[in-house]
Amino acid sequence: MIRKVKKNQTFLKLLVLLLLLVLLAACNGGDPREEGELLPSEVSPHESTAPGAIPTATSTAVPPSPTVPPPTPTPLPAALVNGQPILIEDLEKELKRYQLAQAELGIDPNVDRDVTQSRVLEALIERELIRQAADVNGISISQEMVEKKLDELRESASEYGNFDDWLTANQWTLAEFSDALKTEMMVEEMVASVTADVPSAMEQVRARYIQVDDLDLAQFLLGQIGEGSDFAALAERYSLDLATAQNGGDLGFFSQGSLLVPEVESAAFELKPDEISDIIIVTDPNNGQVTYYLVQLIERESSRMLGADLRYRLMQEAFETWMEEQKTGAIITILLEEQGEN
Numbered sequence: 266m267i268r269k270v271k272k273n274q275t276f277l278k279l280l281v282l283l284l285l286l287v288l289l290a291a292c293n294g295g296d297p298r299e300e301g302e303l304l305p306s307e308v309s310p311h312e313s314t315a316p317g318a319i320p321t322a323t324s325t326a327v328p329p330s331p332t333v334p335p336p337t338p339t340p341l342p343a344a345l346v347n348g349q350p351i352l353i354e355d356l357e358k359e360l361k362r363y364q365l366a367q368a369e370l371g372i373d374p375n376v377d378r379d380v381t382q383s384r385v386l387e388a389l390i391e392r393e394l395i396r397q398a399a400d401v402n403g404i405s406i407s408q409e410m411v412e413k414k415l416d417e418l419r420e421s422a423s424e425y426g427n428f429d430d431w432l433t434a435n436q437w438t439l440a441e442f443s444d445a446l447k448t449e450m451m452v453e454e455m456v457a458s459v460t461a462d463v464p465s466a467m468e469q470v471r472a473r474y475i476q477v478d479d480l481d482l483a484q485f486l487l488g489q490i491g492e493g494s495d496f497a498a499l500a501e502r503y504s505l506d507l508a509t510a511q512n513g514g515d516l517g518f519f520s521q522g523s524l525l526v527p528e529v530e531s532a533a534f535e536l537k538p539d540e541i542s543d544i545i546i547v548t549d550p551n552n553g554q555v556t557y558y559l560v561q562l563i564e565r566e567s568s569r570m571l572g573a574d575l576r577y578r579l580m581q582e583a584f585e586t587w588m589e590e591q592k593t594g595a596i597i598t599i600l601l602e603e604q605g606e607n
Contacts, residue, residue: 487541
């Protein structure tokens with residue numbers, strides 16, 4: 266099959282916020298104490314559970330020496346993005362959330378931890394680049410918008426469990442989650458801005474083709490077509506692409522940039538309806554294998570609405586191109602390995 270398929274990756278390669286509300290069903294959220302039972306920290310220092318115990322006289326107690334709290338350690342950056350740090354502690358939190366999501370999907374979270382960590386860090390770098398671009402473009406998310414979204418999430422979560430329990434289970438504080446939610450809402454705005462020019466309709470052609478691996482057979486088939494044989498019947502009998510052969514080699518409608526074999530695509534767009542191409546010879550640069558194609562144009566539409574999958578792919582490609590431009594123009598310094606050596 267020579268039609269392109271969607272890449273096996275998350276759209277934009279961004280970390281989804283892990284709003285896996287189905288996890289709420291797994292959160293117990295119960296209080297570990299029995300009704301009326303005090304935890305150790307709740308017992309008054311002047312109360313004793315031993316019968317006959319003599320309470321300590323508070324008037325003669327010697328006040329403890331003041332304890333000097335240890336200095337707060339300086340947060341270490343895992344990377345710098347145009348001078349803005351991505352902290353190791355934030356990377357670790359996001360990594361744990363990602364691994365939790367993997368475990369829920371039945372994926373061993375401990376496999377290739379270094380690879381997973383690199384992917385999570387890359388996603389955080391991309392998110393920071395998007396945030397910086399949003400600032401430049403004047404895209405902002407108000408706290409009121411975040412609160413409204415939080416209310417919607419709480420309402421959705423009520424079907425599965427307690428939202429606050431879900432936050433705890435996924436190592437979020439409400440403030441952290443609100444900040445992350447604000448960032449993801451801003452990402453959505455940037456995606457919409459960057460992909461705004463992706464058309465919803467464009468020129469498309471419908472064509473059928475025959476694929477063989479023998480030049481003599483290709484020449485024979487071209488001769489048969491020239492003598493009046495039905496192209497679709499020959500495709501059904503001889504084409505090596507079994508996925509399309511059963512439909513007479515019909516590729517359906519496609520736009521430019523949709524096929525994996527550009528030579529076939531170019532030929533289709535150069536033909537007029539019912540015209541047949543010459544033999545198209547394509548050599549695979551990886552293994553040197555030679556394949557031969559015949560193409561027949563069925564119909565052409567100058568402006569045809571894009572299917573959801575095709576438009577999604579075009580939006581994905583547009584955003585990934587923009588993302589690569591942001592990376593190329595940024596100063597990105599990875600410090601994670603250096604921190605591990607110190």
